[in-house]
Amino acid sequence: MEWLLNDRATLRSCSLVSRSCRLRAMYYLLRFVRINSRESLNKICTLWFPVESITVSTLPNTPSTLLEVVPVSLIKRGDVRRWGMQSRISSGWVSFSLPTLSCLKACATSIQELYMENVGFSSGVDFIRYLFAFPCVRTVRCVGCQYRVGGGVKHLIPLYKRRLNLSILSFVEMEPDIAALLIQITRPYTLTDLSFSVDWATRMPEDVRAFLSECRALSALSILLDDSHFRQNPDALPSALASAAEILKLALPPSLRKVRINFSRSGNIRVAIRLADARALHCCHDLERLLLSLRLDAVTIIVPHHALYCDSEAFGGIFPVLRHRGLLVIDGCGELNQQLVRCHDGPVTALAASSHSGTVASGSTDSTIILWDAGSCSITREWVAHEGPVCSLSLSPDNQRLLSSSSQGEIIIWRITRGEFKRLATLSAGDNTVKLSAWSPDDAVLVSGSEDGVLRTWDASTYRLSYVLRPHNSGLRSVDISPDGRWLAVVGTKGGCLVYHSRSGDIHLDLASGIRGGVRTIRFTPDSSRVAGVSPLGCVQVWNLASSSMVMCYDEVLRPVHDLQFLLGGSELLAFSTAAIDIYGLVSEDHISSRILRAGNIRSAFLSADGKLAVTASPSNAVHLWRTGDAGCVGPVQKRRSDKLVHGAFVMDARVVVTAWEDGSVGFKGVLCVW
Secondary structure, eight states: OOTTTTOHHHHHHSOOOOSSOOHHHHHHHSSEEEEOSHHHHHHHTTOOSOOOEEEEEEOTTSOGGGGGOOOHHHHTTSOOOEEEEEEOOSSOOBOOOHHHHHHHHHHOSSOOEEEEESOEEEEHHHHHHHHTTOTTOOEEEEESOEEEEOTTHHHHHHHHTTTBOOSEEEOTTOOHHHHHHHHHHBOGGGOOEEEEEHHHHHHSHHHHHHHHHHOTTOOEEEEEOOGGGTSSOTTOHHHHHHHHHHHHTSOOOTTOOEEEEEOTTOSOHHHHTOTTOHHHHHHHHHHHHHHHHTTOSEEEEEEOGGGHHHHHHHHHHHSHHHHHTTOEEEEEOSTTSEEEEEOOSSOEEEEEEOSSSSEEEEEETTSEEEEEETTTTEEEEEEEOOSSOEEEEEEOTTSSEEEEEETTSEEEEEEOGGGOOEEEEEEEOOSSOEEEEEEOTTSOEEEEEETTSOEEEEETTTOOEEEEEOOSSSOEEEEEEOTTSOEEEEEETTSOEEEEETTTOOEEEEOTTSSTTOOSEEEEOTTSSEEEEEOTTOOEEEEETTTTEEEEEEOOOOSOEEEEEEOTTSSEEEEEESSEEEEEEEEETTEEEEEEEEESOOSEEEEOTTSSEEEEEOTTOOEEEEETTTOOEEEEEEOOOSSOEEEEEEETTTTEEEEEETTSEEEEEEOOEEO
């Protein structure tokens, strides 16, 4: 089980008999279950751990009656969130008995999403009754579904008119008859997210117009331009864009904030986006004017993942105004779009990530370290690193070595080339927990900070101890090394802050003496010429490292600040507080301008390396991505969860956001081109 854990295709094709294995491996394997036979259905009912998604799928030699069987004992436990039916046979019509529907209505209170693919219902009445058997469903997706007889539908619809409350509805690849039924039985003013293809909308213009006019709470609209536009004629982009513009001319509600135009199923997207086509440019400009008139927060263009890098600049050129205003987002489809994997048995306690490459390492209280490839969202290696919890992780500048520390004072240097790991050295930092570690950008110094307040530095090539310091009469809050590797800043838990020469260990500057309330966070400018410190009360000071003098001070905003980041160039400073994100413009040596970038309740935040993007987490654990230039929201990274976000980072030149959670999950969200 452990050897094959990363090969999901092999695991899902095997017959497994497990008498003793780790719970995480079982959970990771059977989080999503597909049932192809009655025997599998009977076995799956005996599971003792949570299953989030169940799909019943018929094979060519399987009767369609399998779709009519419901594992009640599994559903009524409350773990299943998604229920799917998939038919791969051309014949057979599905009909559910009234006792089955009544049992579903009583037990399926946890199912929030329905997915049906190529399912044929005996009548429209059977389809409607099946939908209303799930009282808490909020998302419906039907692909290629149909019904044989439509009699009795008109008499049944008034009975259910006010009972189907959906928030997400997808009309993509939906048959017109099924779509017409859904429009009639869905309460439109509860919908917040609507998806449909251009072909479907052009076939039913009046129904779409009437339906959209009643969607008063709609906040997101997705328009799919599928293969039919480009498979036969690569020059059909003008007609497709014109159809999308016609949809936007409908009576859309003022609550609409996001529009997604999906090219992910287009055939040859590189041929389709030829800028020399005057008709395509004219249609693009018309579409852009319509999008600007809607006062949107973001316009997302979704393209195939393999075509993302070659097409992002092309899309930016044909929508110049959206790009200039910072509203255009080029995103990729596929596995990288969003994925959350529960990989550790305990909370994630440490995360190390390279801002330029896709190397990510996560550590947990279960003593394991997992290496990730952010490009494919896959695990490259996993091993037990320490006897106790992993407390901190740090990557070398060349991403070839990894430093890990434990609660027993043990520090281990690992070589992690090509997904393999090898222990290079073991360092001792006493018997206390090593909760802080850092690797200097010039690959010369290693730094470790223990729970008892002792700071140790090591030579990064020989791993010999250089010097030992006790900077404060308290514990250590954070350790930061300047980009050029010359300076070492140490912040104590009681507000003390000292800047050392990283090579000699001599004290160069004491920042806590002039900041009211002490220092909570300290950051260096990208050129290592200045350092900024902020107190818990919001007092900001900037010091010149060459002259050891304070050059700027701002203490007019009194709100708790928990993090500080310099933007690229060092001319602006971002302060993340519990109530807002403040930008301090370093205008001159005697003046600091201040403006609020984003107001709201913020629990934690982190910034990309170039300073263009920021991720914030609210107290309800909803995580969002923002542009720092105009405070525009790009979109959600993760919706509200019961677990707490503990770590986060940008990797692959801010193309991917990595999040680590308290329940042991690690998430990847691809936002690969943002203007």
